[in-house]
Amino acid sequence: MRKTDPKSTILVFKSGKMIIIGSESEKDAEKVARKTVRDISKALSIKAKISDFKVTNIVANAEIGWPIDIVKIADEKEGLKDESFPGVVYRGIKKVKAALLFSCGKVFLTGATKRRSIKTAFIVLKKKVEKFKKKTL
Numbered sequence: 514m515r516k517t518d519p520k521s522t523i524l525v526f527k528s529g530k531m532i533i534i535g536s537e538s539e540k541d542a543e544k545v546a547r548k549t550v551r552d553i554s555k556a557l558s559i560k561a562k563i564s565d566f567k568v569t570n571i572v573a574n575a576e577i578g579w580p581i582d583i584v585k586i587a588d589e590k591e592g593l594k595d596e597s598f599p600g601v602v603y604r605g606i607k608k609v610k611a612a613l614l615f616s617c618g619k620v621f622l623t624g625a626t627k628r629r630s631i632k633t634a635f636i637v638l639k640k641k642v643e644k645f646k647k648k649t650l
Contacts, residue, residue, distance in 0.1 A: 580647035
């Protein structure tokens with residue numbers, strides 16, 4: 514199911530659980546969940562309500578601000594590098610499951626449950642990755 518205001522994609526399971534993908538904020542995700550429950554209630558002529566709304570995974574992207582030497586990160590065993598993946602998986606940052614780092618300086622943080630956890634993790638990551646700043650010619 515897709516919603517356009519706020520823009521999201523919703524997967525609804527028989528159990529009644531939903532996965533909401535693409536929301537800009539927790540507030541938007543909850544709004545989409547309420548609209549979806551209302552639509553399902555109307556379509557099936559039943560009374561339905563949200564009993565336990567919670568965010569379980571936030572994915573965010575950011576820019577470090579400089580190119581990163583991801584090979585050096587992998588060599589020093591601080592990140593996991595796979596030949597078929599153009600980045601490095603960096604673990605060991607509290608409040609997020611993993612950070613995906615790319616040599617251009619782009620970062621994706623996954624696994625947080627709160628927005629402020631993402632902000633805190635990004636600040637910590639930026640400090641840790643500074644020593645892997647790529648030298649420019």
